Amino acid sequence: MSVAASTAWKNVRQEPGWLARFFDWKPVLVFCCMLPATGLLLVFLTYPLGLGIWLAFTDTMIGRGGAWVGLENFEYLAEDPVFWTAVFYSVFYTAVATVGKFALGLWLALLLNNHLPFKSLLRAIVLLPWITPTVLSAIAFWWIYDPQFSIVSYILVDVLHLRNTYIDFLGSTWPARWSLIAANVWRGIPFVAICLLAGLQTISPSLYEAALLDGATPWQRFTQITVPLLMPILAIVMTFSIIFTFTDFQLVYAITRGGPVNSTHLMATLAFQRGIPGGQLAEGAAIAVSMIPFLIFATLFTYFGMARRKWQQGEGND
């Protein structure tokens, strides 16, 4: 009986069919596995990227294919003061918002790194601004910045009596610019804080103990231990943050739509306004393409500026 069972078992086990063997052949398997992802990315990411660059050198409009016009779009933009305002504000917005986000985010991360009650609840609350749709929180900010019914003005004027008049947040150039930056910082803090908190938690406490024994002040401990060991993660998070702040669209589009008098246009919102409602696809594409050099520069800058220190200190790449 047992002999029969064992022979039967041998018979049951078959060689896999030709189809299974075909799919088990590594080149085919790799090809099939990579096909959906690379297919999607090549068709909807790489090709549009190339197409966008090509469009920038044509005179395409909505509903009309374009012809090659060389640098004409860029020459036109170079004389367009609105474009240069947008470039200036994009750079300014990115620089100020990034500094604000990282200063406050690092502070929040350091606070959260202490022993606290309800730590996970606190972490969940802190991430909320990041998780809710940007446009929807931007609408809340729009309401907060309302000229007549702004709650911030109400607090300053009627509760604290610090001012006599309500602030016109979005009505003139610089207040509108600062208001947008504040909203962006508000939204960016959680992401920075949670990422840096993860970085902080990987730093071994024994380093702090050793520094404490050597008589280091808290400030020295922060600058000599925390900052250098946080640098690799800081570099990654900052690259991300700079790229996505520079190309931000939603906040500005939701709150000011580039107004007052085009003073708060970022390059992305200007590209949208010229490209889609305005119909000048080529011009919009040219504005979008002019973001690329800034992005490459920012990426290289953060990468080499911050990641290089890691090599200088001779740390292993974890």
Add this chain to the structure above:
Amino acid sequence: MTEASTATADGPEARAALAPELMTWDSKARRVVTLYVPLACFVIILLFPFYWMAVTAFKPNAELYDYKTYNPFWIASPTLDHIRHLLFNTSYPRWLWTTMLVAIASTALSLFASVLAAYAIQRLRFRGSQYVGLAIYLAYLVPPSILFIPLATMVFRLGLFDTPFALILTYPTFLVPFCTWLLIGYFKSIPYELEECALIDGATRLQILTQITLPLAVPGLISAGIFSFTLSWNEFIYALAFIQSSESKTVPVAILTELVSGDVYQWGALMAGSLLGSLPVAIFYSFFVDYYVSSLTGAVKE
């Protein structure tokens, strides 16, 4: 900072000389000032817009525009008028449904594509796989603001303009790189020995993927799924550029373009819409917050 430096200026001897209870009081007070007060400020500032959104959504119009007689921070007579208006006088349920559909479909599509890609890159280890991994990572750094104009022309030529498919097919451009990246990290944490055992037992690669690796990678799949869902729920620029008809807009776009009519903003309805639009993501997120945080930080650590 000032407190910290004065404490160290005293030196350890001076501090040890203090009476113990004085010292504990001192450190407790310092903890309150340097830790709890700033933390409370952060939490209040981070949560205030949500509170304000909620308060506005339930306030009757009479209170909304009258700060003199009513305290603006509280609601004297809460009302569901704005929400009723939203649900019955606008196409809000329709927008929610479209958004849900688009988010789920694009999440499913990108999870499918990125599981296969991550498995191939991390486990099959073909020649040049790390360069493919790097290329997919770099794809994540290409922002949608650069792509939407050429994509709009493509979508138009493919005849997808104004259909949900335009969004379902374009959202994976930012979801696939992210999910692949996250899943590569997750697959790395699953011991390779398990797969070797299965190979010795004669399992094919596809059997290994479906019966061994995927069941073990469920937490990774969940977090990738949550990320994709929230990212596609929050997406704005593609939805704004590719969708024109009022009914097939997604919630973020519809609130901004359909509810803002003329010069008179219906703030109550706008805030109710924002609140309801944020709620699904917030609820979804609250169930999986631990997966979310760990994958977020894990992905950054990679």
